[in-house]
Amino acid sequence: MIKVDESIAEAAVLGGAFYGGGGGGDLNTGLRYAKLAIELGDVIILGIDDVLKNEDSYIVTSSIVGAPSAHERYVLPSHIIRSVQLLLDVTNISISGFITSENGGLSTVNGWIPAAVFDIPVIDAPADGRAHPTGVMGSMGLHKVADYVSIQTAVGGSKNLNRYIEVIATGSIQKVDKIIREASVQAGGMIAVARNPVAPEFIKKNAAVGALTNAIEVGKIFQKYKNDVEKICEEILKLTYGKIIDKGVVDHVLLESKGGYDIGRIIINGKLDRYEITFWNEYITLEDSKNRRLATFPDLIVTLNIKTSLPVSSAEIRRGDEILLMAIPKEKIPLGAGVKDIELLKEVERIVNKEIAMFYK
Numbered sequence: 001m002i003k004v005d006e007s008i009a010e011a012a013v014l015g016g017a018f019y020g021g022g023g024g025g026d027l028n029t030g031l032r033y034a035k036l037a038i039e040l041g042d043v044i045i046l047g048i049d050d051v052l053k054n055e056d057s058y059i060v061t062s063s064i065v066g067a068p069s070a071h072e073r074y075v076l077p078s079h080i081i082r083s084v085q086l087l088l089d090v091t092n093i094s095i096s097g098f099i100t101s102e103n104g105g106l107s108t109v110n111g112w113i114p115a116a117v118f119d120i121p122v123i124d125a126p127a128d129g130r131a132h133p134t135g136v137m138g139s140m141g142l143h144k145v146a147d148y149v150s151i152q153t154a155v156g157g158s159k160n161l162n163r164y165i166e167v168i169a170t171g172s173i174q175k176v177d178k179i180i181r182e183a184s185v186q187a188g189g190m191i192a193v194a195r196n197p198v199a200p201e202f203i204k205k206n207a208a209v210g211a212l213t214n215a216i217e218v219g220k221i222f223q224k225y226k227n228d229v230e231k232i233c234e235e236i237l238k239l240t241y242g243k244i245i246d247k248g249v250v251d252h253v254l255l256e257s258k259g260g261y262d263i264g265r266i267i268i269n270g271k272l273d274r275y276e277i278t279f280w281n282e283y284i285t286l287e288d289s290k291n292r293r294l295a296t297f298p299d300l301i302v303t304l305n306i307k308t309s310l311p312v313s314s315a316e317i318r319r320g321d322e323i324l325l326m327a328i329p330k331e332k333i334p335l336g337a338g339v340k341d342i343e344l345l346k347e348v349e350r351i352v353n354k355e356i357a358m359f360y361k
Contacts, residue, residue, distance in 0.1 A: 001044060001046055001050070002045040002213075002216075003042060003043070003044055003045075004034075004037075004038055004044070004112075005038065006038065007223070008216060009031075009034035009035060009037070009038055009043075009109070009112075010031060010219065010223065011215075011217075011220045011223055012109060012215055012216050012219055013030040013031050013106075013109060013219065014027070014218070014222040014310070014311075015103075015108070015214070015215035015216055015219030015220075015221075015222070016104050016105055016106075016107065016108025016215045017030070017104065017105030017108075017310065017311040017313075018215070018218050018236070018311050019103035019104065019108075019131065019211070019214070019215055019218070019333070020103060020105050020107070020130070020282070020311065021130050021282050021283050021297075021300045021301055021302060022131070022277070022281070022283035022302075022303065023102075023132075023133070023279075023281040023313060023314065024103060024104010024105050024107045024108070024131035025068055025104045025105050025106025026068060026105055026313070026316075027106070027310065027311070028105075029106050030104075030105045030106040030107075030108065033077065033109050033112065033113060034109045034112060036077055036113060037109065037112035037113045037115070037116045040116040041115075041116030041117060041119060042116065042119070043112050043115055043116050043122060044121045044122065045122045045123075045212060045213075046097065046121045046122070046124065047123075047124050047125075047209075048124065048200060048207075049204075050121075051097050051123060051200045052201060054094075056094060057093070058093050058094065058095055058096065058198060059096060059097045059098070059099055059197070059198060059199070059200055059203050060084070060087065060095050060097075060099075060111075060194055060195070060196070060197050061098075061100070061101050061111075061138065061139075061194070061195050061196050062080070062084070062098050062100060062110040062192075062193070062194055063100070063101035063102075063107070063110055063138060063192075063195065064106060064190055064191070064192055064193065065135060065180055065184045065190065065191050065260070066156075066181075066184035066189045066191055066260050067189050067190070067260055067281070067315075068313065068314075068315035069255060069257055069262050070188060070189020070190060071189070072161060072189055073187075073190040074157055074158040074161070074163065074187065074189075074190070075156045075190045075191065075192050077113050079155040079156050079191075080110075080113050080114060080192040081113060081114055081117055082155045082166070082192075083153050083154055083155045083193055084114040084118065084153075086153035086155065086166065086168060086194070087153045087194040087195075087197070090153065090168055091197060093197055095118070095120050095197070096120070097121050097122065097200070098110075098112075098115050098121075098123065099122070099125050099126055099127060099207060100122075100126045100127070101127045101135075102126055102127060102129075102130065102132055102138055103129055103130055103131060103211055103212075103214075103215050104131040105311065105313065107131060108126075108215050122212070123203065124209070124212040124213050125203050125204070125207040125208065125209045125210070125211070125212070126207060126208050126211045126212055127207055127208065127338065128207075128208050128336040128338060129208035129210075129211030129333050129336070130211075130282075130298060130300050130333050130335070131281070131282045132282060132297075132298070132338065132339050133261060133280045133281045133282055133348065134177065134344070134347070135173075135177035135180060135181065135193075135195075136174055136177050137339050137344055139173050139196055139338050140198075140202070140203070140206035140336045141206050141337030141338055141340075141341065142198070143173040143174055143341075144341075148173070149170055149171065149172075150170065150171060150172065150173045150177075150195065150196055151168075151170045151195065151196070152167075152168075152170075152177075152179075152193055152195035153166075153167065153168050153193070153195070154166070154180050154183050154184075154191045154194075155167075155191065155192050156183075156187040156188070156190060156192055157188050157191070158188060161188065163186065163187050165186055165187045165191070167180065167183045173196075180193055181259065181260040181261075182260065185259065185260045189260070206336060206337040207336050207337075208333075208334035208336045209334065210334055211333075211334040217239065218236055218239065221239075225309075227308075228309065229304055229306055229309040229324055233324060233326065236326075237326075240300075240328045240332050240333075241328070241329065241332045242300070242326055242327055242328035242332065244324065244325070245270070245275070245286070245295075245325040245326060246271055246272045246273065246324075247306065247322070247323070247324050247325070248268040248271060248322075248323055248325065249268065249269050249320065249321070249323070250266060250268055250318065250319050250320060250321040251267045251268065251274075251319065252265075252266070252267040253265075253266050253267075253317060253318065255315070261280055261281055261351075262280075263280055263351060263352070264278075264279055264314070265279065266303075268325060270325065273288045273289050274288070274289040275287065275288055275289075275294075275325065277303075278352040278353075279314040280351045280352055281314065282297065282314070283301035283303075284296070284297040284301075284352045285297070285301075286301045286325075293355075293359065296356055296360075297339075297356060298330045298333070298335055298339045298340075298360075299327060299328065299329055299330045300327065300330070300333055301325075301327055302327070302328070303317060303323045303324070303325060304323065304325075304326065305322070305323065306323065307322060330360075342357050342360065345360055
């Protein structure tokens, strides 16, 4: 059991931003939400084995869905709380824990605010140990469970802009995911979601068990070495068995917000070569000037801003930024069942127009 204090909260967000791999939401918002959560009540992190005995209760995934760069995005802590209350109202279930949908600068602390408000623990078993683009990927393989009916409740948008929306949707994972994604567009770009109650045993078999504490350990490295980007990388590589690709300057960023996602590519002029990163919210592929593939989702591709020593996402990266480029092999990241599905990886191929599935072994 971990009782979260300000130091642990900060570490979770910093490490989460690293495991966001270009996605996972805004780090500064994550810090703000984490601090608010521990001001609202106790945030307790438990291991999945601590709740296995609760056979008649369910674990709920908390998520924020949408395009991080959307200019009219508007998600408040009250929206997160309201999404959970809607789920409780329509299901009348007992919740024994919340999990986040993924690691990321904001998404690592998904579920912390309702955990504090409803006095329910956070479980150290994110749906995925790294950030991923689609809700189906964050559903731990539920789309393959015969007769499973997804229920998702979503809240977001500014009332002043006539964008406020509440959605309750049930059906197949794939269809409900599309409804929720469209709801995020109508809400201005992002929306808070509570979804897919499942038994603790299912979480243990299909989620990224231990990925939250992984993020906290990486975050402690950022805390300890602060602005020393070289030392931060050295220590992180000891934990993750990744590698530094190069240092360089961002030469070009192409970003389009489309259908509730940020889609585009980044060109980096490195000291050793010139690189292209494609992204669909998260970084998907990394190639050098000879089109050699250096990393492929769900490998983790990370850009660290050399001046701040912090991870920078696809929504935040800008031309002229000095970047340290890293890659962590997928085998060294706790992954949920959703990102191990070849058919879902083929969907990513269609968006970024790059081969993906052939690199997954």
